[in-house]
Amino acid sequence: MFKQLGLIGCGLMGGSFALAMKQAGLVERVIGYSKSPSTTEKAKQLGVIDQAAESALLAVSGADVVLLAVPVAATESTFKAIRHLVSPGTLFMDVGSTKRDVVDAARRALKDRIGAFVPAHPIAGKELSGVQHADAQLYREQQVILTPLPQTRPELVEKARALWGALGARVRVMTPEAHDAAFAAVSHFPHLLAFAYFTGILQQQEAEEFLRLAGPGFRDFTRIAASDPAMWRDVLIANREEILKQSEFFRGALGVLEQTLRDCEGDALEALVRGVSEARSHWRMGSGRPR
Amino acid sequence: MFKQLGLIGCGLMGGSFALAMKQAGLVERVIGYSKSPSTTEKAKQLGVIDQAAESALLAVSGADVVLLAVPVAATESTFKAIRHLVSPGTLFMDVGSTKRDVVDAARRALKDRIGAFVPAHPIAGKELSGVQHADAQLYREQQVILTPLPQTRPELVEKARALWGALGARVRVMTPEAHDAAFAAVSHFPHLLAFAYFTGILQQQEAEEFLRLAGPGFRDFTRIAASDPAMWRDVLIANREEILKQSEFFRGALGVLEQTLRDCEGDALEALVRGVSEARSHWRMGSGRPR
Numbered sequence: 001m002f003k004q005l006g007l008i009g010c011g012l013m014g015g016s017f018a019l020a021m022k023q024a025g026l027v028e029r030v031i032g033y034s035k036s037p038s039t040t041e042k043a044k045q046l047g048v049i050d051q052a053a054e055s056a057l058l059a060v061s062g063a064d065v066v067l068l069a070v071p072v073a074a075t076e077s078t079f080k081a082i083r084h085l086v087s088p089g090t091l092f093m094d095v096g097s098t099k100r101d102v103v104d105a106a107r108r109a110l111k112d113r114i115g116a117f118v119p120a121h122p123i124a125g126k127e128l129s130g131v132q133h134a135d136a137q138l139y140r141e142q143q144v145i146l147t148p149l150p151q152t153r154p155e156l157v158e159k160a161r162a163l164w165g166a167l168g169a170r171v172r173v174m175t176p177e178a179h180d181a182a183f184a185a186v187s188h189f190p191h192l193l194a195f196a197y198f199t200g201i202l203q204q205q206e207a208e209e210f211l212r213l214a215g216p217g218f219r220d221f222t223r224i225a226a227s228d229p230a231m232w233r234d235v236l237i238a239n240r241e242e243i244l245k246q247s248e249f250f251r252g253a254l255g256v257l258e259q260t261l262r263d264c265e266g267d268a269l270e271a272l273v274r275g276v277s278e279a280r281s282h283w284r285m286g287s288g289r290p291r
Numbered sequence: 292m293f294k295q296l297g298l299i300g301c302g303l304m305g306g307s308f309a310l311a312m313k314q315a316g317l318v319e320r321v322i323g324y325s326k327s328p329s330t331t332e333k334a335k336q337l338g339v340i341d342q343a344a345e346s347a348l349l350a351v352s353g354a355d356v357v358l359l360a361v362p363v364a365a366t367e368s369t370f371k372a373i374r375h376l377v378s379p380g381t382l383f384m385d386v387g388s389t390k391r392d393v394v395d396a397a398r399r400a401l402k403d404r405i406g407a408f409v410p411a412h413p414i415a416g417k418e419l420s421g422v423q424h425a426d427a428q429l430y431r432e433q434q435v436i437l438t439p440l441p442q443t444r445p446e447l448v449e450k451a452r453a454l455w456g457a458l459g460a461r462v463r464v465m466t467p468e469a470h471d472a473a474f475a476a477v478s479h480f481p482h483l484l485a486f487a488y489f490t491g492i493l494q495q496q497e498a499e500e501f502l503r504l505a506g507p508g509f510r511d512f513t514r515i516a517a518s519d520p521a522m523w524r525d526v527l528i529a530n531r532e533e534i535l536k537q538s539e540f541f542r543g544a545l546g547v548l549e550q551t552l553r554d555c556e557g558d559a560l561e562a563l564v565r566g567v568s569e570a571r572s573h574w575r576m577g578s579g580r581p582r
Contacts, residue, residue, distance in 0.1 A: 123506040143504065172504075185492060186505035190512045193488060196548050198567045200540035201476060211574055213434065213463075214477035215414040219576055220511040221481045226571040233561035240552040247549060249491035257487050258538060261531040270524035276489045280517040283502055285510055 001025075002163075006063030007032040008056045008078055010043035012125065013095045014069025015134025018048050020167045023136040033059035035070075043131045060085045065093075065163070072096040073234040079109030079117075086113040088153050093120040093160055097183065097231075099147045099176035101238035118160040119147045121179065122169065123187075129228045140168035143286065147176040170286065184242030188235055189250065192243060194225040195232075292316075293454075297354030298323040299347045299369055301334035303417060304386045305360025306425025309339050311458045314427040324350035326361075334422045351376045356384075356454070363387040364525040370400030370408075377404040379444050384411040384451055388474065388522075390438045390467035392529035406444045409451040412436045412470065413460065414478075420519045431459035434577065438467040461577065475533030479526055480541065483534060485516040486523075 005027045007014050011034075021027040032049030033056050034040040040052040053059035060066050060082045070078050075094065079086070086092060096102040099119050106117050124142040144164040148157045161171045174182075201207055236243060260269040296312060298305050301323045312318040323340030324347050325331040331343040344350035351357050351373045361369050366385065370377070377383060387393040390410050397408050415433040417424055435455040439448045452462045465473075492498055527534060551560040 123504070125508075143506065145504070178500075182497065182501050182504045185495070185497075185501045186509045190488065190509060192548055192552075193484060193545070194512065195564055195567050196545035197481065197484060197541055198571055199544035199548070199563065200537065202567070202570055203540055203544065204476070206473065206476075209469075210473050210476045212577065213414070213436070213473045214574075215434065215576065217416075217515045218477045218481060220514045221485060222571055222574075223511045224508045225567050227564075227568060229561050229565035229568050232564050233557050236552055236560060236564075237555055237557050240555070244549060244552060246491065247545075249494055250488055253490035253494065254484070254487035254538075257483055257490070258535060261483075261527055261535060264528055264531070266524050266528050269527060270520050272490065273486055273518075273523050273527075274520035276486050276493070276516050277518060277520050279493055280489055280513055283505075283513075285506065286503065 002027045002065045004028065004063045004065075005030045006053075006059040006061075006066040007049060007069065008059055008066065008082070009069035010034040010039050010049060010131050011069060012129050012131065012133050012135075012138075013122070014067055015043060015046075015048040015131040016124075016136065016138035017067050017069065017095070017122075017167075018043075019134055019136035020139055021163075022047075024166055026163065026166055027065070031059050031063065039131060043134075046131060046134070048131055048134055056081045057085060060090075063090055065091045068092070068094040070094075071231055071234050072098055072102055072238055075102050076105035076109050079106055083110055083113060086110055086116050088116045088156065090116060091156050091159050091163070092117045095120060095122055097121060097187070097235045098238040099145075099179045103147070103149060103176045114149065115151045115153045116156060117149075118152055118156050119149075119176065120160060120164070121145045121147070121183070122164070124169075125227075129231070137168075139164070142169050144169040144171050145179055146171060146173045147179050148173065149176075180239050181242050181245075184239050184246050188239050188243050189246035191224050191227060191232055192236060192247075193250070194222055198222055198225040293318045293356045295319065295354045295356075296321045297344075297350040297352075297357040298340060298360065299325075299350050299357065299373070300360035301325040301330050301340060301422050302360060303420045303422065303424050303426075303429075304413070304415075305358055306334060306337075306339040306422040307415075307427065307429035308358050308360065308386070308413075308458075309334075310425055310427035311430055312454075313338075315457055317454065317457055318356070322350050322354065326365075330422060334425075337422060337425070339422055339425055347372045348376060351381070354381055356382045359383070359385040361385075362522060362525050363389055363393055363529055366393050367396035367400050370397055374401055374404060377401055377407050379407045379447065381407060382447050382450050382454070383408045386411060386413055388412060388478070388526045389529040390436075390470045394438070394440060394467045405440065406442045407447060408440075409443055409447050410438045410440075410467065411451060411455070412438070412474070413455070420522070428459075430455070433460050435460040435462050436470055437462060437464045438470050439464065440467075471530050472533050472536075475530050475537050479530050479534050480537035482515050482518060482523055483527060483538075484541070485513055489513055489516040
């Protein structure tokens with residue numbers, strides 16, 4: 001149970017966290033700050049926060065738990081703005097989709113105060129951003145990855161684990177490096193693929209006709225192409241090395257598949273597709289490779 | 292209203308068509324044939340067909356509407372097997388995802404009897420195949436593309452249009468060539484991408500760990516990777532030229548995006564992603580490009 005949540009960034013992720021904590025009865029008061037006053041105002045009207053703070057520092061003042069829910073590129077400046085109030089009596093977390101860059105930014109900004117920060121990545125989201133889409137259920141049944149550093153206070157990691165667990169999330173702990181490699185593979189690179197694929201469609205003269213004919217397969221395949229441009233700019237740039245590594249694997253596999261097409265090698269093609277189809281059919285969210 | 296449906300191929304697509312016609316009261320009797328007797332038997336037990344035929348030709352005998360719902364690669368041999376009973380008194384349709392190869396096969400097999408054939412492609416399906424997944428609602432609210440030839444009897448095209456319309460589908464007419472180009476873009480090539488992407492994941496040592504961490508974005512992006520290998524082998528080979536053309540557009544777009552990553556060109560990247568994100572956000576199934 002917490003007394004006061006300091007929420008920095010009142011968007012979809014932050015707003016959903018505040019609502020979830022309130023609904024679970026885990027917090028008495030939420031003080032929110034957003035760069036844009038109109039967002040903070042909206043968050044207050046929607047009951048996401050109880051009180052608006054005029055700065056990030058003021059949002060932190062008096063809080064025993066603080067969530068940074070700002071674009072990852074704003075991590076360093078945000079930590080700099082609040083560093084004087086960063087101390088191990090308070091649990092500090094973020095929600096960034098990349099972790100190495102966030103950790104580096106936190107190190108630079110917080111220096112010896114870094115121990116109070118438990119880097120967190122909740123695997124949840126929507127294509128719709130903004131506090132108006134905040135949802136107390138957003139994190140329920142979803143995974144949350146914590147990537148503590150050697151300096152992170154162990155009792156804060158346990159507090160973070162308990163908090164997310166109480167919101168219905170499944171918590172896993174890994175290093176920032178392992179996190180970024182894995183999410184390049186299963187999230188960041190697929191976003192890049194979806195952006196590239198949709199771009200390729202839009203570049204064709206027949207794009208309008210094509211899009212009229214597209215069905216449910218296309219709808220699901222391109223859903224992530226509607227994601228927030230500013231957020232994905234940051235994620236893709238921050239994790240570019242791992243993403244480009246994933247691209248090598250993908251290009252290799254695409255090349256092989258295309259060669260079977262060019263050569264009309266039906267049997268080879270079918271064998272390749274069968275391996276994928278079976279693996280995907282057996283996969284369930286939150287579990288590994290089948291059998 | 293039809294007296295007798297001859298169903299050749301009692302799988303998901305054929306079975307769903309039979310069930311839909313029955314439910315709409317559009318047919319009195321369904322005679323079904325499948326290559327595998329156990330499938331035909333199952334279709335009968337499930338009430339999908341009323342009577343099993345021992346050959347494709349016998350399934351056609353006495354029918355006033357015939358649906359070929361066999362793998363596209365089996366189109367020619369199927370038409371050859373039934374050609375003596377192909378006449379304009381009966382409406383012949385298929386459900387193939389590619390149309391140029393189907394039309395070529397029909398021409399070779401049917402020769403001057405081709406006028407009775409109205410090539411059809413219902414944009415519907417599931418990752419689950421087999422008659423046990425047949426669903427009377429499968430075609431409701433979905434698009435069905437008809438690709439008649441110059442020789443196709445206009446009254447049969449109208450009959451086909453009315454029939455699919457009565458099943459709740461939205462019917463469009465286009466040439467086989469335009470059909471194949473469009474579906475390479477919005478369906479076939481995305482399948483190839485999803486197969487290639489998933490293959491790239493499976494090839495990595497950390498595949499199991501990656502798959503455990505994957506979330507809803509990954510789930511939707513890779514849904515089509517679970518599709519039927521035998522069917523997609525045929526589709527991808529049959530439409531390979533258009534698919535490889537799509538690959539050029541895609542590779543160009545991916546190359547540009549990756550270059551912005553390598554150069555850390557955040558603004559350029561964001562602009563590219565924004566264009567896609569907005570277009571995808573405004574897209575609705577069954578409609579073209581927004582505004």
